[in-house]
Amino acid sequence: MKKTTILIVEDEAIVARDIQLQLQQLGYNPLAHTGSGERAVVLAKELRPDLVLMDIQLSGTLSGVAAAQIIRDESSIPVVFLTGFADDNTLALAKSTEPFGYILKPFSERDLRITIEMAVFKSKAEAKLLASERRFRTIFDAEPECVIVLGASCSLHEINSAGLAILEAESVDEVRTRGIMNFIFPECRASFDDLYQNAIIGKKD
Numbered sequence: 001m002k003k004t005t006i007l008i009v010e011d012e013a014i015v016a017r018d019i020q021l022q023l024q025q026l027g028y029n030p031l032a033h034t035g036s037g038e039r040a041v042v043l044a045k046e047l048r049p050d051l052v053l054m055d056i057q058l059s060g061t062l063s064g065v066a067a068a069q070i071i072r073d074e075s076s077i078p079v080v081f082l083t084g085f086a087d088d089n090t091l092a093l094a095k096s097t098e099p100f101g102y103i104l105k106p107f108s109e110r111d112l113r114i115t116i117e118m119a120v121f122k123s124k125a126e127a128k129l130l131a132s133e134r135r136f137r138t139i140f141d142a143e144p145e146c147v148i149v150l151g152a153s154c155s156l157h158e159i160n161s162a163g164l165a166i167l168e169a170e171s172v173d174e175v176r177t178r179g180i181m182n183f184i185f186p187e188c189r190a191s192f193d194d195l196y197q198n199a200i201i202g203k204k205d
Contacts, residue, residue, distance in 0.1 A: 003029040004120055007049040009067065010082065011035030011059045015105075019053065019082075019112075026113050037062030044071045051119055053103075056083045056094055065090065069097045078123040080115055148180070154196060156180050 006028050010016040016033045023030045031047050034040050037058050044052060052071060056064040068079040081094055084105040094102075100119035103111060140147065146163035150156060156176045159167075167183040169175045175183065184192050 003027060004051060004116065005029045005031050005047070005049040006116070007031055007040065007043055007047060007052045008033040009035070009037070009040040009052060009054045009058070009064065011055060022109050022112055026109060026116075028116065036060045037064060037067030040067045041070050041074070044075045044077050048075070049077060051100075051116060051123070052077055052079045054079050054081055056081050056090060065093045065097060068094075068099065072097055078119050080119050150180065150196065154180050154193075 006023055008016050008019055008023075008030055010019060010033065013035070016035070020030045020033060031049050032043055034043060035058065037060050040052065040054065041062075043049075052068070054064045054068050058064045058067070062070075064081065068081070071077050071079060078100040079097065080101040080103060081099050082103050082105060083094075100122055101115045103115050140158065141161045143160055144162055146166050147158075147160045148156070148163055149158040156172070156179075159169075159172055159175055164171070164175070167175060169178075169183065181189055181192070
């Protein structure tokens with residue numbers, strides 16, 4: 001079974017070494033360690049680890065929070081933050097990067113293992129969901145007939161490319177902003193509304 005690979009980003013060498021030993025004892029594969037946010041971004045691209053353990057407060061020019069955001073945007077690799085203490089503003093910034101977890105220093109091997117396993121599980125689940133959504137979008141947009149998904153009060157959720165072409169709209173946002181009814185001829189709106197209401201209650205005729 002493939003071991004979970006982890007990049008350690010911690011600017012205190014002794015702490016980083018301790019984390020590396022703990023990871024090895026727990027059966028993980030710590031690929032590398034760096035104390036630099038800039039280097040972390042490069043290593044994440046090169047090594048493609050399953051997870052990054054990122055100290056929030058790094059001593060370099062690029063903070064842990066900033067490095068995590070870049071890694072998420074460029075490499076889509078899950079990040080778990082390591083922190084001993086951080087003020088409210090720093091924690092708020094950290095949350096904005098949508099991390100996969102936090103570990104408070106000092107932490108036990110049990111805390112480390114649980115946090116890593118939860119983060120890896122969540123990351124895999126999100127990847128499967130994203131792949132499913134991409135497949136749906138491919139099929140949805142390839143449908144040659146107009147397909148519209150409406151919510152309450154005729155609010156638009158989705159419309160495929162064929163539907164946009166029929167409505168002569170540039171984008172889904174345009175249809176949402178103007179409202180689907182404004183794309184329907186006035187004399188046809190009552191019939192459309194009847195059709196919509198019947199669909200809501202599950203009436204076929």
